[in-house]
Amino acid sequence: MFPKGTKRKFSDSGEEPVSSSDQGQAASSAAAARTLSSSYSLQRQSLLDMSLIKLQLCHMLVEPNLCRSVLIANTVRQIQEEMTQDGTWQIMTQALAAAQCPADRLVATEVLCRQTDAAAQAGQSPKPFSGDVETEVTMSTLSPVSPQLSSASYLAGPFGEQVFGTFEIKHPAPPPDPALEELFSDVDPSYYDLDTVLTGMQSAPKMGPYDLLESLSSHGPTALSSSSSCRSDLNELDHIMEIIVGS
Amino acid sequence: MSSLQWNLTRQGTCWPRGDKGGRVVIFQRETESKGESEEVGDTGDSGEYNVYSTFQSHEPDFDYLKSLEIEEKINKIRWLPQQNAAHFLLSTNDKTIKLWKVSERDKRPEGYNLKDEEGRLKDISTITSLQVPVLKPTDLMVEVRPRRVFANGHTYHVNSISVNSDGETYLSADDLRINMWHLGITDRSFNIVDIKPANMEDLTEVITAAEFHPHHCHLFVYSSSKGTLRLCDMRASALCDKHTKLFEEPEDPGSRSFFSEIISSVSDVKFSHSGRYLLTRDYLTAKVWDLNMDKGPVETYQVHEYLRSKLCSLYENDCIFDKFECVWNSSDSVIMTGAYNSFFRMFDRETGRGVTLEAWRESSKPRAVLRTRRVYTGGKRRRGDVGVDSLDFTKKILHMAWHPSENIIAIAATNNLYIFQDRVNPETQTQ
Numbered sequence: 001m002f003p004k005g006t007k008r009k010f011s012d013s014g015e016e017p018v019s020s021s022d023q024g025q026a027a028s029s030a031a032a033a034r035t036l037s038s039s040y041s042l043q044r045q046s047l048l049d050m051s052l053i054k055l056q057l058c059h060m061l062v063e064p065n066l067c068r069s070v071l072i073a074n075t076v077r078q079i080q081e082e083m084t085q086d087g088t089w090q091i092m093t094q095a096l097a098a099a100q101c102p103a104d105r106l107v108a109t110e111v112l113c114r115q116t117d118a119a120a121q122a123g124q125s126p127k128p129f130s131g132d133v134e135t136e137v138t139m140s141t142l143s144p145v146s147p148q149l150s151s152a153s154y155l156a157g158p159f160g161e162q163v164f165g166t167f168e169i170k171h172p173a174p175p176p177d178p179a180l181e182e183l184f185s186d187v188d189p190s191y192y193d194l195d196t197v198l199t200g201m202q203s204a205p206k207m208g209p210y211d212l213l214e215s216l217s218s219h220g221p222t223a224l225s226s227s228s229s230c231r232s233d234l235n236e237l238d239h240i241m242e243i244i245v246g247s
Numbered sequence: 248m249s250s251l252q253w254n255l256t257r258q259g260t261c262w263p264r265g266d267k268g269g270r271v272v273i274f275q276r277e278t279e280s281k282g283e284s285e286e287v288g289d290t291g292d293s294g295e296y297n298v299y300s301t302f303q304s305h306e307p308d309f310d311y312l313k314s315l316e317i318e319e320k321i322n323k324i325r326w327l328p329q330q331n332a333a334h335f336l337l338s339t340n341d342k343t344i345k346l347w348k349v350s351e352r353d354k355r356p357e358g359y360n361l362k363d364e365e366g367r368l369k370d371i372s373t374i375t376s377l378q379v380p381v382l383k384p385t386d387l388m389v390e391v392r393p394r395r396v397f398a399n400g401h402t403y404h405v406n407s408i409s410v411n412s413d414g415e416t417y418l419s420a421d422d423l424r425i426n427m428w429h430l431g432i433t434d435r436s437f438n439i440v441d442i443k444p445a446n447m448e449d450l451t452e453v454i455t456a457a458e459f460h461p462h463h464c465h466l467f468v469y470s471s472s473k474g475t476l477r478l479c480d481m482r483a484s485a486l487c488d489k490h491t492k493l494f495e496e497p498e499d500p501g502s503r504s505f506f507s508e509i510i511s512s513v514s515d516v517k518f519s520h521s522g523r524y525l526l527t528r529d530y531l532t533a534k535v536w537d538l539n540m541d542k543g544p545v546e547t548y549q550v551h552e553y554l555r556s557k558l559c560s561l562y563e564n565d566c567i568f569d570k571f572e573c574v575w576n577s578s579d580s581v582i583m584t585g586a587y588n589s590f591f592r593m594f595d596r597e598t599g600r601g602v603t604l605e606a607w608r609e610s611s612k613p614r615a616v617l618r619t620r621r622v623y624t625g626g627k628r629r630r631g632d633v634g635v636d637s638l639d640f641t642k643k644i645l646h647m648a649w650h651p652s653e654n655i656i657a658i659a660a661t662n663n664l665y666i667f668q669d670r671v672n673p674e675t676q677t678q
Contacts, residue, residue, distance in 0.1 A: 043559075047505055050563060066403060066422040067453045067472050068568045071509045074451055078505055 044079055051076045251648040251657050252324055269319030271338055275299035296666060300389040305340040317342050323408050341404040344419055346395035354382040400426045400436045407457045413464040420457035439487050456516045474511030474529060494536050496543040506558040514570035519579040526582055528573040533584045548594045548601060551586050553624045553635045566640050574649045585644025589660050590620060606644060606658040606665040
């Protein structure tokens, strides 16, 4: 039922303070974390990851389904609330801040969202996640699927910031992925500009997450490969990619 | 197949089937006279159904403003109450609702004075006498014509349409809004419910279904993704954002999980024919609510409780988001809903007992008696039991309809339509 072989880097590190008892600060959150069985937190983490992937894929569905997106987002919020109460959320975000997230991960969303508005909002703090969030919000207002609730537009609050950060966690820490860099090296940024998006080239926004997804499937959890819906999405995207590349 | 509904006509019975391609197919029951039949109440029908008419309801469209394709897939069909010889039905895709007139022509006027048989004008000098044109029978021709197009009323995907008991208005509901239309006016609609938050980031609940009360033209109900039902009275205010009654079952803290909200989302809501009860379907159960009691359902029927332990897999493969419909029989004594593996469930409200039936061509020949099926959940295993892990989740029975006065049901299964008839009690005993 649950994906096997999932890398549990940060929930493992979340459990570490439990063993090092001299950490006074971590003690209170550790006490909470200790009450959770590790299998439960594993399951919860896996559910969180799965939900975030689903939200990302919502953009790429032929028929974006608002009800489904709302239900998945509520599930994510619920998990986040519980993890915040347990203190495991703090641990995760702290670990995330400590980890060096590879810059190329951010390229994916940046390429997606390269709009003139994004430049205007570049005055925001250079923190990676708020940057992502801002550009994702821009994308959501300009993307073809904007009437449908894009996950980003309501992940954009403080919740969204952390959730987005969590999503990034799924990619293992450095070294930067050469495959991903290669993928983006010959992509023409102007391909994703405002005009292209608004003239209905839905395949454009799909490219970003698709590549992200591809990198996910190469390093990420087997949850993805075991999900038949993801596989069928990938098949569709293969087809779309062929068309794009072919033209 | 995306929507079914029965109607009752003088000749027979027909219902439309909206499918992904935007086509509506109307079937009609063939009647043959069986002069020597001794069965009381036997209409003498052969039980065969043929295609009465088929028409293209919606075409694929493109929203230029949002650069979005609008699918022609029909989400819902509803017949209007019949007022004259013609039948009217409403069909909707994600954005646009259309009113169709289905009429028959089996007569043709002949003997015009000024035109000949082919319709060409006659030379007046050749006319020596006057005749009265007469109607002569011809082959039956079914004409379906679009009469109204109700466009631009919805920003989000339309999930329900419901004709009011006044016969003049209807409602259409999308994820966040409900509009009321007059059947004769296409350029205006009234927004009667709007749950769109000022900030879309705050969105946590959507409308999943809506229906007018069968008798009271001022009452309607809508269901939400959080498992609530709201009864609204249009006399209270123009915008019915404040419900008259809120129906919600208190959550059982013992069975709470991360999937609790998703499985509580109501996929379909139907008033009983009496107008006294509501039938709702959520992922694992079907519930009957008494309009006079908003604290909780009066009856709960387990459709496939054995799936509760599989919710995570069903979330992973998206099956947990499947929207099953539910229906009442004509006397409100039986309710029916679909499940997986081509199974559907019928519950007798008086006894509370449920039965599982299968809509699958391989296992049922025409006119064969449907045998009941069982999903094995423990205890003594009987022959024919199906294990939970062998259920085919791609074979889902989402859409179904029960004839308004007879014990005939229509079940949509993937690409097939099944019609089942109760031979023992063809007419429902009315109370």
